[in-house]
Amino acid sequence: MIKEFILTIILGAILGFGITGSYLVLHKNNTQSISANNNEISLTPTISETIVETTPTPTTIQNPNLTITAPENNTVLSTDTTSIKGTARNNSFIIISNGSETFTGQANANGIFSININLASGANLVKITAIDSEDNQTETELLLTYSTAKI
Amino acid sequence: MNPLFLILSLFIPFQVSAVEPTLTSAPKQEVLDLVTKKVKEMLNQESTTVSTGPKSFIGTISQKSDSQLTINYQNQDKIILVDTDTVVINAKKTKIKFSDLKSGQSILALGYLDAQNQLTAKRVIVTDLKTIENNNQVVVGTIVDISKSSPVFVLIPIKNKNTQYQITTDTKTDVVDQNGQDVKLSSLTAGQKIITIIKPDIKLKQTFYTTKIIVQSKTSTSAPTPAN
Numbered sequence: 001m002i003k004e005f006i007l008t009i010i011l012g013a014i015l016g017f018g019i020t021g022s023y024l025v026l027h028k029n030n031t032q033s034i035s036a037n038n039n040e041i042s043l044t045p046t047i048s049e050t051i052v053e054t055t056p057t058p059t060t061i062q063n064p065n066l067t068i069t070a071p072e073n074n075t076v077l078s079t080d081t082t083s084i085k086g087t088a089r090n091n092s093f094i095i096i097s098n099g100s101e102t103f104t105g106q107a108n109a110n111g112i113f114s115i116n117i118n119l120a121s122g123a124n125l126v127k128i129t130a131i132d133s134e135d136n137q138t139e140t141e142l143l144l145t146y147s148t149a150k151i
Numbered sequence: 152m153n154p155l156f157l158i159l160s161l162f163i164p165f166q167v168s169a170v171e172p173t174l175t176s177a178p179k180q181e182v183l184d185l186v187t188k189k190v191k192e193m194l195n196q197e198s199t200t201v202s203t204g205p206k207s208f209i210g211t212i213s214q215k216s217d218s219q220l221t222i223n224y225q226n227q228d229k230i231i232l233v234d235t236d237t238v239v240i241n242a243k244k245t246k247i248k249f250s251d252l253k254s255g256q257s258i259l260a261l262g263y264l265d266a267q268n269q270l271t272a273k274r275v276i277v278t279d280l281k282t283i284e285n286n287n288q289v290v291v292g293t294i295v296d297i298s299k300s301s302p303v304f305v306l307i308p309i310k311n312k313n314t315q316y317q318i319t320t321d322t323k324t325d326v327v328d329q330n331g332q333d334v335k336l337s338s339l340t341a342g343q344k345i346i347t348i349i350k351p352d353i354k355l356k357q358t359f360y361t362t363k364i365i366v367q368s369k370t371s372t373s374a375p376t377p378a379n
Contacts, residue, residue: 074206074207074208075204075205075206075207076204076205076206076207076261093346093365095289095346095348095365097285097287097289097348098285099283099284099285099286099287102287102325102348102362102363104331104363104365122259122276122278122283123207123209123259123278123283124283125283125284125285126285127285127287127288127289129289131289131291131346135291135309135310136310137289137291137310139289141285143207143208143209145207145259145261147207147261147274149261149274151205151261151262151263151273151274
């Protein structure tokens, strides 16, 4: 009976050490796995940086006193008229020139304006000037192309 | 004591350790969800920032390879990608080969932007940039002198009184008041504050031609004196 008991203890100890060793090895691998996953999370900002680099330059023209919201710079239009929309200082006088014609309008009390203009066939360098009530002048330029060709 | 029972009791810790992997699977799923969410956000962000409509760019060819052009406009370079479908048209509106394009030529490129903000051109048109130039400028100023015998007046800008413009008019010059009502050109007088759209007069040096005058006031009480 005593022999059997001692034998059992020895076998148990061997098995115990084996199982404990296995547990430690497995636990170490799991820790590394979670650590690897944590690294994946920390990689996310790097991916974000890539997006920032690939994001096209904002085409909305912004000046402190004049912002063009539509159309975007470099836009190709299939019609020979378009509406220049934007914001300026409230009640600013807005003058738009396509090189051959001039169009005028005024921003409302909230500074919002929308002025229809004509476009010549092909590329148009459109200058937009805002003049506020204190005669401060702000100017910006858009390249708008009128083309009916299939692009 | 039954030795078999003792041996079996030693397996209890093993069962506990076997539960461990299932506990770690939850954080893994969280990480997967987080990565999926981030990727979706990135894709959404990209789809909102990449313009969908056709775009155009002008410039002078500074570099050329088999598949792309580098054009320069206002000291900024732009890469224009071309493919086998790209149509190239010369100034006479005749189709030419891409290989016919040369450095120094000015072009208008029409196509679509990719995620790298590079234009893949569908059409490349040889263009004279001078025909596109917009030399118009807007000046807010006060008329300081106006000729009775010839269609010319002198304007001093409100914001730069050290400068003066000699401006010519003709029958095509559009003169209106602030409300857009027509005003006779002959009614302009010294002292009036105006907004005028001018461009260099091709006939007279140091003289500008005005296409439009918007009269801001009937007369100014403090008209600047013209510089001699």
